[in-house]
Amino acid sequence: MSTTAETSAVATVAKPPGVLKVAFRLWRTRAGAIIALALTIVAIFGRYVAPYGEQKGIAKAFQPAAKTRLPSTFGSAKVGHDVWTRFLYGGRPILIAAILSTILALVIGTIIGLAAAYNRRKLDGFLMRTMDIILALPQVITALVVLSMLGAKTYLIILTVGLSTVPRIARVVRGAAVSVVERDFIGAAEALGESRTRILFSELLPNVAAPLLVEANLRLTFAIGLISGISFLGFTPDLGAANWGLMINENRGGIIPNHWGVTLPVLAVALLTISTGLIGDGISRAAAGLDRQKDEA
């Protein structure tokens, strides 16, 4: 009713055109989004246009395109698979695991960060010290210890990468939310008797959206790097399946006769991480610009 309209009006004044809209006026955000979208399409749907089956042998290992038994654009990979086919198959496991683990981390990290910021007296100290302790273990080490013990199953990769990312997001969200908690509209919402969940998610959350979006992109970038890195080390659910990280490692031995088995996945992982990095940078620039406008106003 009128009171809710008022509180939401306050929120819209505090957050003018919307950080995403401003971000997409910048070339870096657009370029990042286009590259990321293109690679996502290749990673998810590429397998449906692949010339051969994932396990089909087309030549001896590491043959350049001119020397393969069956026609091939980029030659053969380890075990004589077609490089282009393996490339089209190999993005999906990494991308999906990276996105899901980032979403998991975002949900839990945001809840913890908001709860800590809102409950400074009771929860904050305990939650943040716990986060600090998890942060003391580098993510690669956590992932390697867990996956080497329990096996590199997809859900375990998502869980370990996601949960070890939680503290980083929680810290950013808490940091951004602490000053928001002090503002008048939160007191107003409390006075109105809004539920705690509502205060956290409808009052606090929209006001930390910009730093959260930047952090989400940064974490996605790192998740892609981390997951392709542990795949590179040989931790994939299925060692026979195509996977960009594993592919880079497998085909390193054949880099002299046929470099494409390494070059294609390396380019893909590099471009994918750079594109998410660009999007994140665009959003953070947009957010900084909006802040400046707010200060000047």
Add this chain to the structure above:
Amino acid sequence: MSNGWGVTKFILRRLGFGVLTLLIVSLIIFGATQLLPSDAAQTQLGRNATPASVAKLREELGLNKPKVEQYTSWLTGIVTGDPGKSLVGSKLPVLDGMGDRVINSLFLLALASLVSVPISLWLGAYMARRKAPILSNSMLALASMPEFVLGVVLVIVFSTRLWKVLPAVSAIDIGKGPWTDPKGAILPTITLALGAIPYISRTARASLAEVLQSDYVEMARLKGLHERQVMRRHAFPNALGPVFQVIALNVAYFAAGVIIVETVFNFPGIGGAMSTAVKARDIPTIQFLAMVLAGVYVVTNIAADVATILVTPRLRTRLQ
């Protein structure tokens, strides 16, 4: 003096928290092995092992003792430098050859820091004064890419396809000292440094840009000092606090980065040992190396906090 006492108290508290952190980390690392579907003895011997041989190994590994006792004896072993025997190959003690590997990794770490810190400070100073969009965009790209991708790109460019000048793998014999094959250390050093440079230089830029807007820098300029003098005497020392923090964070990052970078280049350090142990499921070695690397990480972070306090008088007085 009260000032000194405040700082000491801060350091002690920070150390205490570090010890607590490492204890909990040790619980996590030990706990992970307890999550194994079958126990360590079974995992090691494989599914086809006879029950008798599994029972024997279980006895050897002390797996029949209560969990708490297993944990305390394992932790005591780590702390006193006796992490037990490796489970694979000829079952050598975990520490065998580890000393040389530690030296190799420290050598790599020192080289990477020696390369990355001055370059980053210089780049940061450059970017603080000029817009340099190409430079700052390439820093963004570098920061986004995972380090094994950087490493593999360097191998493609410098040791296989385009310009064959450097070896793709380090042919350092363990125990000989990494300086015997300096060429083999070049690419791993560059890879680690390239991973750290974007972060340190960006922080240096932000920190310097803030300082350059301050009144005392304005004052120094107005009194007619040469720009170089202004940077060196007035701006730089005041911008160092946050930079210190990031440098230490990056040394800590090296502790994790060495695992993948050493694997890419077959560099015989503790990172390479970790990746070998992880593949062979050599549990005692994994646990030991994970503790060592986490230890480096925690200690560097504490050092960063302490160093920041010491170079920032403002923070120091607040501690009183």
